[in-house]
Amino acid sequence: MKQLELPPSIFQLESLAVLGLKACHNLETLPNDIESLKNIRWSDLSQCYLLERxxxxxxxxxxxxxxxxxxIGSSSKSSYQISDLADLKNLERLSIHIGSGAIIDENEFESLKGLSKLEHLIISWGVCGTRYTDDIRISLLSNLKKLHLDEDFPEESIPRLLKPTNLPVSLKDLNLAGGKLASMDHGKLDHSDSCKLEIIHLKYLKHLIVDPEKLQTLFPSSVYVEIKDLQNLLYHEWIKDEER
Incomplete structure (x- = not known):
């Protein structure tokens, strides 16, 4: 099958504001002239599964x-890291795919701290092979509202970033889908006002056993919980207004 390429003429459109390439399944590379599209406000490269860099x-x-x-591809295919996003100060929504074979330094996510406008962050992982120099350390932004960790999340126990004392007050929506996570228990309960998480989605976590009542205790501000395809629950939905 012929490799799909963007026509060179696209880089003459200096006023172009939207670049939508979602689900271009044959797209393997993007030209390096992309910087000429300096007025891009919205770019979607998601579901381009052959795109490695x-x-x-x-x-x-x-x-x-x-x-x-x-x-973020393997070091042999891409020199880009998460830190290369540090200058994109106007980002409001960001999704990152960490491919198989990628090497992530323990402080790599620290570079996102400067993205003060970022409200919605999605991180997905390749099937296997992602390597970390330490456990996952993501210092969540103070104004982040939505966090999605999708597709083969590599941690088995709840990481430090998801413990209520580490969640920003602004975070309202947490979505965990797929991966090795086996426990949502973050240890000693903290009844401070630091966690205001309202919406929780737990999906396709085949190793995870969850007690819905305990989950509400762990995240006391929750008003909506959706659980789907866990080890011990096929489906569960809880809405605070419907609580009896």
Whole structure:
């Protein structure tokens, strides 16, 4: 099958604001001239499963507000890391896919701290092979509202970033889908006002056993909980207004 390429003429459209390439399944590479599209506000590269690296100088698109499908490949295929996003100060929504074979330094996510406008963060992982120099350390932004950890989340126990004392007050929506997570228990309960999480989705976590009542205790501000395809629950939905 012929490799899909973008026509060179697209890079003459300096006023282009939207670049939608979602689900271009034959797309393997992007030209390095992408920095000429300096007025891009919205870019969707998600579900381009053959895309293994980002084009050079993508960090020059400093006006971008929505960036979906940023790929972190193996070091042999891509020199890009999460830290290369640090200059995209206008980002409001970001999705990152960490491919199989990628090596993530323990403080790599620290570079996201400067993205003060970021409200919605999605991180997905390849099937296997992602390596970390330590456990996952993500310092969540103080204004983050939605966090989705999807597709083969590699941790078995709840990481430090998801413990209520580490969640920003602004975070309202948590979605965990797929992966090795086996416990949502974060140890000693903290009844402080630091956690305001309201919406929780737990899906396709075949190793996870959850007691819905205990989950509500762990996250006391929750108003909606959806559980689907866990080890001990096929489906469960709880809405606070319907509580009896």
């Amino acid at each position: 980002m084009p050079k100088r993508i960090e020059k698109l400093t006006n971008v507000e929505v960036l979906k499908g940023f790929v």
